[in-house]
Amino acid sequence: MATSSDQLPAFGQRHVTKGVGRLTDRVMTKGEGSYVQFEDGHRMLDFSCGIGVTNLGHCHPKVSQAAADQCMNLVHSQCSISFHSTYLRLIEKLLPMMPDPSLDSFFLWNSGSEAVEASIKMARFITGKQNIISMQGAYHGRTYGAMAVTKSKTAYSEGFMPLMPGVYGTAFPYWHQLGVPKDTSEEELVRLSLYQLELVLQQQTAPKDTAAIIIEPVIGEGGYVPAPHAFLRGLREICDKHDILLIVDEVQSGFGRTGRVFNIEYSGVRPDMMLMAKGLANGFPLSAVVSRKELTDMLKPGSMGGTYAGNAVSCAAGIAVAQAFKEENILANVNARSEELFSALNKLSEDPAIKSTIVDVRGQGLMVGVEFASSSYNKYDVALQPSAPKGMAARVAKKCIEKGMLILTTSVYEVVRFIPPLNISQEDLKKGIDIFAESVKEVVAEGN
Numbered sequence: 482m483a484t485s486s487d488q489l490p491a492f493g494q495r496h497v498t499k500g501v502g503r504l505t506d507r508v509m510t511k512g513e514g515s516y517v518q519f520e521d522g523h524r525m526l527d528f529s530c531g532i533g534v535t536n537l538g539h540c541h542p543k544v545s546q547a548a549a550d551q552c553m554n555l556v557h558s559q560c561s562i563s564f565h566s567t568y569l570r571l572i573e574k575l576l577p578m579m580p581d582p583s584l585d586s587f588f589l590w591n592s593g594s595e596a597v598e599a600s601i602k603m604a605r606f607i608t609g610k611q612n613i614i615s616m617q618g619a620y621h622g623r624t625y626g627a628m629a630v631t632k633s634k635t636a637y638s639e640g641f642m643p644l645m646p647g648v649y650g651t652a653f654p655y656w657h658q659l660g661v662p663k664d665t666s667e668e669e670l671v672r673l674s675l676y677q678l679e680l681v682l683q684q685q686t687a688p689k690d691t692a693a694i695i696i697e698p699v700i701g702e703g704g705y706v707p708a709p710h711a712f713l714r715g716l717r718e719i720c721d722k723h724d725i726l727l728i729v730d731e732v733q734s735g736f737g738r739t740g741r742v743f744n745i746e747y748s749g750v751r752p753d754m755m756l757m758a759k760g761l762a763n764g765f766p767l768s769a770v771v772s773r774k775e776l777t778d779m780l781k782p783g784s785m786g787g788t789y790a791g792n793a794v795s796c797a798a799g800i801a802v803a804q805a806f807k808e809e810n811i812l813a814n815v816n817a818r819s820e821e822l823f824s825a826l827n828k829l830s831e832d833p834a835i836k837s838t839i840v841d842v843r844g845q846g847l848m849v850g851v852e853f854a855s856s857s858y859n860k861y862d863v864a865l866q867p868s869a870p871k872g873m874a875a876r877v878a879k880k881c882i883e884k885g886m887l888i889l890t891t892s893v894y895e896v897v898r899f900i901p902p903l904n905i906s907q908e909d910l911k912k913g914i915d916i917f918a919e920s921v922k923e924v925v926a927e928g929n
């Protein structure tokens with residue numbers, strides 16, 4: 482007998498591995514634009530976008546239609562059997578969107594983690610070197626190579642050791658990460674971080690052994706912190722000096738999330754490899770590594786691949802996404818809504834009822850983090866301020882959910898992150914901000 486609807490959550494708890502955590506135990510059945518609906522009829526505003534995936538809203542009509550049409554033509558054409566047309570047509574659409582014209586050679590895969598794995602393989606083979614440097618606070622995925630370069634939370638790797646060897650961590654220019662006061666100038670944060678990187682290259686992995694540096698231009702699971710442009714330029718210089726490849730992971734920050742198609746555009750820094758996923762196909766599994774032909778021509782045919790890599794239906798969805806960016810003025814909406822969001826959050830942080838609870842409002846475009854004061858994670862951190870109730874971020878997110886909005890926390894710090902759809906209406910954005918503000922005020926009033 483089929484499980485009744487009201488028993489489905491219990492069924493899930495019994496039969497879905499405990500290793501998968503969840504924000505809510507409700508069962509999602511439908512998504513439409515900025516809203517999702519659950520089995521019990523409950524409807525919620527979605528400020529998580531499936532962690533930055535459904536950037537054009539749930540079931541964007543043109544994206545879903547393109548995928549449905551493709552389903553009736555060709556669902557699977559293995560990339561090692563032949564080219565298929567949607568794979569090539571997608572690349573044709575992506576080429577003019579690249580942040581640098583040198584990025585002209587694509588490898589498509591399914592997930593962000595797989596793109597990270599592919600980039601590590603490629604970097605090792607192309608340079609003939611082994612080691613990878615990643616940022617303290619970075620998140621690059623859950624497979625073994627990706628997990629090794631992930632340094633945002635031990636929760637992702639605890640008990641799963643040993644990870645892939647040859648990975649070294651370096652400081653990201655974020656005050657918490659460097660253990661310096663919050664009012665430290667950007668110039669100083671950049672200097673301290675580049676200094677640490679130079680030390681890593683002198684003390685831990687020689688440039689001669691270092692294949693690549695991988696970085697998210699806006700660190701995602703590490704707290705929604707944009708990398709200062711001077712830091713990215715410093716990385717580029719160091720990479721050029723030592724023949725190290727610069728891998729820019731735009732899996733979360735890409736596809737309009739921060740107000741440009743790719744965040745790296747703001748700094749003008751040229752990646753040697755750029756990674757995309759999430760918003761690329763608005764929910765269909767698809768990722769990409771883009772690099773220069775002169776580099777990828779060094780790879781041996783047959784060394785890269787994967788059964789579902791560059792799936793035809795996902796590629797058709799990706800083509801429709803690229804088309805929507807052009808036709809629907811997505812970036813203009815991101816920038817307009819971003820201004821409203823920042824202005825509302827900054828105003829909220831000055832509200833006397835909240836006092837010094839909010840210590841930072843940061844991010845770019847519609848990739849925005851609100852950090853609350855905390856005294857709990859590392860007693861040696863001079864930036865700690867015990868002026869917010871304990872566990873504030875998770876408590877605020879929980880309240881938002883109770884009030885009808887999905888929203889996520891991020892990092893080991895007390896950060897709530899806003900990832901609304903890029904085409905969200907002014908009205909829905911305001912609704913989300915109001916829910917957030919009410920939740921913050923309620924948690925502050927409740928105290929510890």
Ligand SMILES: Cc1ncc(COP(=O)(O)O)c(C=O)c1O
Nearest residue numbers: 592593594620621622701732733
């Ligand atoms: C920056 C970044 N890189 C890589 C990944 C891994 O992507 P996936 O979960 O599709 O494997 C993520 C996922 O959140 C991410 O944010």
